[in-house]
Amino acid sequence: MSIEELWYESSPYLYVFIGVLVLIGSPGGLGKASGGLLLVAAGTILRLRWVHRHERAAARERKRAEATAARRRTQAARASGAAGRAP
Numbered sequence: 001m002s003i004e005e006l007w008y009e010s011s012p013y014l015y016v017f018i019g020v021l022v023l024i025g026s027p028g029g030l031g032k033a034s035g036g037l038l039l040v041a042a043g044t045i046l047r048l049r050w051v052h053r054h055e056r057a058a059a060r061e062r063k064r065a066e067a068t069a070a071r072r073r074t075q076a077a078r079a080s081g082a083a084g085r086a087p
Contacts, residue, residue: 012049015042 019038022031 012042012045015039015045 015038019035022035026032
């Protein structure tokens with residue numbers, strides 16, 4: 001796994017960790033707002049990734065099902081064509 005992939009996968013969790021630390025350790029409103037924004041950003045990133053990954057998985061499954069159906073149609077057409085030619 002490259003450093004870019006590692007950062008990509010771990011960054012939302014790092015945002016959560018830092019956001020919680022800032023919320024706990026900050027006495028002022030600006031710190032609390034910053035921590036809250038980090039938590040919102042982490043949640044948004046995780047949700048968008050989840051949706052995208054599930055859409056891609058569903059698209060792969062549809063494509064696989066379509067390929068299987070096309071292969072079966074081709075096999076059925078060949079079988080019926082061969083049966084029609086048999087003496």
